[in-house]
Amino acid sequence: MIRAMIVDDDALVRLGLTDLLNNDPDIEVVAQATDGLHAIEQAAAHHIDVALIDVRMPRMDGITAIPRLRALPNPPKIIVLTTFDLDAYVYDALAAGADGFLLKDTDPAEILRAVHLVAAGSAMLHPTAARRLIDRYHHTNRPRATRAQTRITSLTPREKDVLALLAEGATNADIAQRLGMRESTVKAHVSRILTALDVTNRVQAALLARDAGLTP
Template sequence: MIRVVLADDETVIRAGVRMILSADPEIEVVAEAGDGRALVELVRAHRPDVALVDIRMPELDGLAATAEIRRAVPGTAVLIMTTFGKDSYIARALADGAAGFLLKTGDPREFLLGVRAAAEGGAYLSPKVAARVIGELAGGRMARADAARERIEVLTRREREVLGLVGAGMSNAEIAQRLHLVEGSVKTYVSTILGRLGVRNRVQAAVIAHEADLVERG
């Protein structure tokens, strides 16, 4: 019997996934959680074969919970499930030791395939996710984006806003107008951003802004 702990902050989603898993007589949902912290505690208590983890939950998100579970209960495989397919989520989930990545909007049979694969020590990616991973790894974009997001963690929320506008090609005056700041303050922000990112000029900062997905599209 494959024992599963299921975590999602939406009761309806949990019920739906539990129903899908119940179609396989060899899979049993032994516990459910509505937040990441409760999930980790349940995994510690039940030590299931697989933890099915939503990526966005209160208390502790799915990515942080994955890392904690892999440290505390390495025998439990973690499958991330989400409606989102952002490259950063995929890269970080896999880097933190997740055994797979499932899209809630995918074929329900993927949950059964994923749970079985993870329980057997393998890995499973929804076909749409797999195609994206292959494409992004081929171009190196995932690695660059992940590195860029790590670099901007040293910035405050306001500094990230300014960096995003620098990436959009705005001048200090235009940024000041957009954010309702005086131009001198924007100049100070830009100088601080360059120093914290360890770059020499606005062009290098703009590249990081694009790779970290801080620049508004359109």
């Protein structure tokens, strides 16, 4: 059972997401929070597997809350919810350690899929918005690109292939199919990539890959 938390200052959004997630037999919403501070309190009091967090909220916004949630003894996976007019904040959230993001008009089935994917250790980048958001707000400069390229040199050619697909938002199953590998082998490659690049999750690895010019 995936234990979820909804963090949003809009009561109707919390209600709607709670109803949606609780209709999935493998997901249970065990906590709700109205802002970042409340989310930290709830995550400390409950075991949370996946937290769906809004960006703009009173007292403490979602971006500020992410590293604090990550610092908990049993940190939850984090999916940021946003709208297109908050694109810049989404990049900041991903860089802070979010495992993915959803737009608030995402199809309900995709929201459920995202929770399952993130709970299993994958990332969920909205298929059409991911490139738009990161490319628009992740302005690569030469020093940053140089640092990223240096870190990527430690990867094998096969690991670079895996990283390039990961940066496109591909799941382990997608990568396995496209590269003719077993999914267990892809998981092993991803684990090695995260360690070699000194990043905490797939999203940060994807950002670094873009910095280095590994993907267009």
